[in-house]
Amino acid sequence: MSVRHADHNHPFLTAPVGRLFPSNALPMAVVMSMGGVLNVVDGIFVGHFIGSDALAAVSLAFPVAMVLSALTTLAGGGMSSLMARHLGAGDRTAAGRIFAQKHGLALAMYAGLVALWAVVGPALVNSMAAGNPEVAGLAQDYLRILILGAPVQMMLGIHADALRNEGRAGLIAALSLLVNLFNIGANWLGIVVLGLGISGSALGTVAAQTLGLALVVGLRARSGTLLPLSTLGAQSWWGSWSRIVRLGLPLCLSFIGIAMVASIVILSLQHAAGAEYDALVAAYGVVTRLLGFAFLPQMALALATQSIAGNNAGAGRTDRVRATLSLAMGVAFLWCLSVTLVGAFAGATLGRWFSDDPAVIAAIAAILRPMLLLYAASGPILVLALYYQALGQPGRTAALTLVKPWLLTPLLILTISAVIGKSGIWLAFPIADTIILGLAAMIGRDALRRADPQAVTMEERA
Template sequence: MSLLVSLSNLGFNYLLVAVLDLGVAGSAYGTVLAQGLALGAIVVYRQARLTHLLPRVVFSHLGLGPSLRILALGAPQSLGFVGLSLGAASILAALQMVGNEDYAVSVTAYGIVTRVMTFAFLPLLGLSQAMQTITGNNYGAGLFGRSAASLRLAAMIAFGFCGFVQVAFSAFAPQIASSFVADAAVVAKVAAIMPVIVALFFVSGPLMMLAAYFQAIGDALRAAVLSLSRPFVFAIPLTFALPLWWGEFGVWLAGPSAEALLLCVAVVLLWRHESYGGLIQALVPAKGRAEP
């Protein structure tokens, strides 16, 4: 369904923007049409009785209590994306606050870094969603060892992927920047700031998997703590605080600093997580435990 939405969005954008020349409005209309097409496909699929989860079954179970619980579980991820946007706006504001002379160069370089980081984030998002499916099914069936193993595997994959990305982005930052622009000043700025921005990227992947794990097992509180602490509690305040001592460098240092603080929060949550038999077993396999 996600692929259908993406492909139809591309098709509608081409039709409305390139053919009908509707500009930015055409792009917005294309997005709405693609989402409407996906919704229609879901309704038709369920009405055709190709699944046991028919629309009438869904609506008959929509009570206030379950709805609020669903919203609570979905809020951390939604607000996390809001935090990313606010974080980017905070960085731009902080760069103006420090009053550096090459503000335009810094903003351009930061734009390149964020575009590149998007390509690194999307595989992590897909990995977390795949893990949540496996985790939720096994946890709901009472197979806690298997649900813990799904987190362990996802965290290991995320750690390896993020470590590779961090090394590659740090080592080849000038080459990456050169593929976007020819301006020597912008290339030099990207080469200077990208290694700092990704300094603890190898930690972010496993932390993202841990937050997704808590969401999959229905622990909205811990999911919210891990998803929202970094942008709202750590990153945004540090973006404005650190430049007071380190100038522009403090702006770029805020991200890794927030990641380090979030790691401390995650360690505390894992250490105190006893209500499910101890989540430490998710990272260190329990010996002598058999699962069907």
Template sequence: MSDGRAAKTIENPFLTLPVGRLFMSNALPMAVVMSTSGLLNVVDGIFVGRLIGTQALAAVSLAFPVVMLLTALTTLTGGGMSSVLARHLGKGARREAGAVFAGAHGLALALSAALMLGALTFGPGIVSVLAAGNEPVAAPARSYLLILILGAPVQFGLGLHADALRNEGRSGHIALLSVLVNLLNIAANYIAIVVLELGIAGSAIGTVAAQSLGLMLLLFVRKRDPALLPLGMIRNASWLTGWRQILALGLPLSLSFVGMALVAGTVLLAIGNTAADHGTYVAAYGIVTRILGLAFLPQMAIALTTQSITGNNVGAGRMDRASAALRLAIGYAFLWCLGVTLTAMRAGKMLGALFSDKLEVITAVGAIMLPMTALYTVTGPILVLAMHFQAMGHPLRTAVLTLMKPWLLTPVLVIVLNAHSGLQGLWFAFPVADAALLLVALTIVFRGRVFDAPSTTLRPMEGS
């Protein structure tokens, strides 16, 4: 079938469905997809904390910065590809979309090789520094991370195919497969950790196995559905296509996850230099990151839905639909984040008790969560706005909204407040950083007249 005939015969739901229905039909499945992944992370933490112990929970918490680096690289390829892919699909340019999809695979393999080389060279030393010399925590963390890093190509491939299906209007397929794979992952982790007594290494093995199954299922879906970009496009196109554009558009969001790793590393170093009971506070901080990680994923689903709708409609010259979806997404993101804030205020210690029976860990979880979530309500709307700009091809605006907080505001504030007020003071770095970023976002919105943009087609990489 020719590219032109494909464009005429395959209807693009992002351009035809009512905006409200379109948003919900994509956001809800994506929220299910991402929430089940976050729930897996929470359940895994409960297994580790309850069935192995505080030291093991501290070890997987110590690994969090590197896990975020893996997420960042997955987002670099998948997120950058999505911005370009969605606009090509919106224009009906399937051949160009297939070329970008193939190029993203080549980039993912190159990043996997670089990551493995870097981990084998520098990884053990970095883990030792973050552990502040606590070898009983550092040793299992190294084993856990080595397994995850060796499985990175599978994670990258899974992310690429899930992002492509999302932009092709198949969020429901991803949701169904995600629930299945994550339930199997929970079962596999339980068997590996409890029955086989593999410790936290068993958690990593279960994760890589589940990701492998998920990738095979996504490939099967693509092979069976003729409306999707065919696998032949991936095999036949150059795997060097579009790297520069993918990197430029994926880098801001990717660097935001690297920034999260930077923030986590800064906090862990501050704990190591300040806390007398290092293991307790590392474990408590790890619990909080798992809980807030789960809370972050539904707002990320809202943001990714915005990205897909904006990209397809900008490609088709329908800026009015993109702006309507943006307003809807910001409202939903605000309501979700408000619910997270209220839950943290009322049930912080109760959530901590799910992971550990140690009173000191539970108390520390409550003390950390309360200040960290004080201004959490602004994080979702700002993320939605950033992904809207990313889908339009505005890397500079995206970079400001996604990078300023994790790369500058939070690390500096953690260091300053920790030096001024000790361990209890550093947690207030998070709401202060949220307040500063809110001012920046409002400035961009009012100066750029974001919500009343004209109904014109923007150039793919229009300046910011």
């Protein structure tokens, strides 16, 4: 696919990077942050209006919720890498083909998810509840609703990713603001007014996602510049699944790795926490929401990098790709440093947002301090990982996103907690960060000196 086919009036290819990056990253940060605000507010509703058992149930449900996000990312990440390069090279037909094929892949993944949940889901939740049937029942009710609504979440993710790669980040931000405000209101209605418990939270989420999907589909149907909805009927939904999966798999597995780490933390607490187990599990659930909120702006920066770098790589603009990478890594570092400082000095204040229980509040502050020691490195590493994904290099993306959650953190949690007890669980996180930072430094140095965005395989260009 030659650079001569590229549309050089495309703002991704012509606007100064110093203006282009914030114009895409800021709307995406609004999108991601609103999702984080929703999780935080929902946690406050659950903790104050339902109770600590419900907060513990949501904590147990977190790994499965992360798997749902991972499946959405599996298709979205792979499609974004391919779609952005096709659009940058001016090949809308190929971009539309990938768009259609992603829909088929998402439906196939949902069928597999339902079958897997039917076989292992209830037993898994019961084992993680450590013999507390009330917590297990709440968690299963919550997850059952989320899984039934998963197709809506996946399809909404598909259309949001497509709009981002078509340069409509501002539109996504406006829709996200509307949908998340609706979600907060729906959760308030379900939890506080109707008294549906955490099932009200799950129903509110699915209702908001349904509204969001209806809005983005309606906007695409009326637009004369976006890829038309008729593409979904004109193109086969089968094909290129292996390429989409290969490119999306590293980031997908990183989300599943986060879910696995959360499960290992909960299982380790069962053995090490003793009488403090319930308070620590509730506190860890709050911490996952807080760090989830902090993670989403990082992901926004990384996704903006992916879209800009992918379009420019498709057009052969090496200079713009590298300029985008440098700017994004610097901004990500500043954001993560601010998160570290807030977590270190305001942990107890944050804890009081979610709970009135002094034990839970103290545990939140005690967990945040060690976990955030080297958090400032996580944002730049994520940006670098999605830079490689944008260039069609999933091996390097995998090295940066999978080693920590799949190998380092689980091994360190099990080893250190076995030696020094429950405090070792939280110390495992900064030690893993130190090791992955060294790996990222080696890979990043190579990116700045030798990596060429035009060095994308002919298979990925096809």
